Amino acid sequence: MAINPGILIALTIVLATIFLFLKKKKGTAPSNSALGVVGPNGKLKVILKERQTLSHDTFNFVFKLPNEEQIFGVPVGNHYIIHAKVNGEDVSRKYTPTSVVNQKGTFEQVIKIYRPNVHPRFPEGGQLTPYLEKLPIGSEVEITGPHGHLEYFGNGKCVINRKLENGKIQKKTFKKMYMVAGGTGLTPMYQIIQQVCNDPSDNTELYLLYANKSEEDILLRKELEEYAKDKRFKLFYTLDTPPQEGWKHFGGFVTADMLKQCFPERDDNILCCSCGPVPMTNLARKLFLELGFKEENYYKF
Ligand SMILES: Cc1cc2nc3c(=O)[nH]c(=O)nc-3n(C[C@H](O)[C@H](O)[C@H](O)COP(=O)(O)OP(=O)(O)OC[C@H]3O[C@@H](n4cnc5c(N)ncnc54)[C@H](O)[C@@H]3O)c2cc1C
Incomplete structure (x- = not known):
């Protein structure tokens, strides 16, 4: 089947634009970082190590990186994304690590939990954070990044x-x-x-x-x-x-x-x-x- 060259050119331009847009949105992880060596699906798996209570609705989540010598790899000013399946639905939310950039083996994340039945305007609460609040210690969490401009x-x-x-x-x-x-x-x-x-x-x-x-x-x-x-x-x-x-x-x-x-x-x-x-x-x-x-x-x- 012959493909119309006009359609081919238009398709190439669209794909190149999408590629450049995605490339622009992605930051660069240093080579000694966990995010610099992600697997084939582009996601990094980290383990929830600890969840420390900071206030009535806020926790410090400590995540373990695959290697004790690695740093996480989100440059200062960038963020990363946590991906999870919550009640059968794919949910992704952005976070900025709160630990120092050169911390090895783990990284820390302050997260405020949006619980259901607390705020009259949001009876269902947030999607991801109530899930993270209940996630058992030792569970795997999938991450992509770094992102940001x-x-x-x-x-x-x-x-x-x-x-x-x-x-x-x-x-x-x-x-x-x-x-x-x-x-x-x-x-x-x-x-x-x-x-x-x-x-x-x-x-x-x-x-x-x-x-x-x-x-x-x-x-x-x-x-x-x-x-x-x-x-x-x-x-x-x-x-x-x-x-x-x-x-x-x-x-x-x-x-x-x-x-x-x-x-x-x-x-x-x-x-x-x-x-x-x-x-x-x-x-x-x-x-x-x-x-x-x-x-x-x-x-x-
Ligand atoms: C660049 C960037 C960095 C971020 N970094 C952090 C971070 O470091 N730490 C962090 O905790 N968040 C951070 N966020 C916010 C985070 O991405 C999520 O939006 C947040 O965790 C809520 O996710 P959720 O799925 O639980 O809520 P959603 O399902 O997205 O709920 C949407 C909104 O509903 C409202 N809502 C729902 N329930 C309640 C409730 N009980 N009380 C009041 N309002 C309610 C809130 O306005 C909430 O934002 C960041 C966002 C951006 C864009």
Whole structure:
């Protein structure tokens, strides 16, 4: 059967576009990493080793890598995906590891569980996290990655896989980062905070406005406040419902005024970023642009 050359060319273009799109979305795992040596189906199998309780609905999951000498391999700024079959359905969700990038043999993941019958608007709860909460220790979990468009290389250097007006991929060294995070949207920011604060030679200044519903929802609070003793990292909180007494931070949703107070400078060498619920990240982007930052100085994780 003869194939019409026009159809063949169109098909080639479509396949090449899909390939380039997928390639662009995928980060690069270092060669000594578990994600650098995945099996033929492209998935890495890790073992659930421990599940440590952090709060009423949040756990630190510890996963064992296939080899004790391996690191996980998700670069700072990237994420990975957990895949599972839940009630016969394939479910995939994104996560950003909370352990340091060079941890060997295991990696750690803070996960908030969305249980059924807790929130009136979501009686069924989340799909994946209630499954992970009940997953027996020793079970296998399938992972793909790394994924993501931003990679942090230290000392403010970021490569952001998006094209600038001049057609080039954005590679820039930023002096400061202004971050707005909501709930579990903290984790990509936390990776960068860890990386900077653990490297005395990194002079990047980080400013985080971290929004939560209530005080007990603040993830990794002890760790954040420990890092905030470092003068390179300024930490601000806002809560929808702050405690009646003694709360020294902001209250209510993120506002322009809050951003002005937390993030004092307007400069091309500042990267503004946000991660969290969509309405919050949309608002953060709008407010950053209104404050005078350019689109290329804003990134949504
Ligand atoms: C780049 C990236 C990194 C991420 N990193 C992390 C991370 O490090 N840790 C982490 O915990 N999550 C992280 N997430 C979120 C994660 O991908 C999942 O969305 C989350 O775990 C919920 O999955 P689920 O299948 O249980 O919920 P879904 O089935 O996806 O539920 C959807 C939504 O329903 C709502 N909902 C359901 N039940 C409830 C409830 N009981 N109370 C309130 N709301 C409810 C919530 O809005 C929830 O997000 C990240 C997301 C992105 C995009």
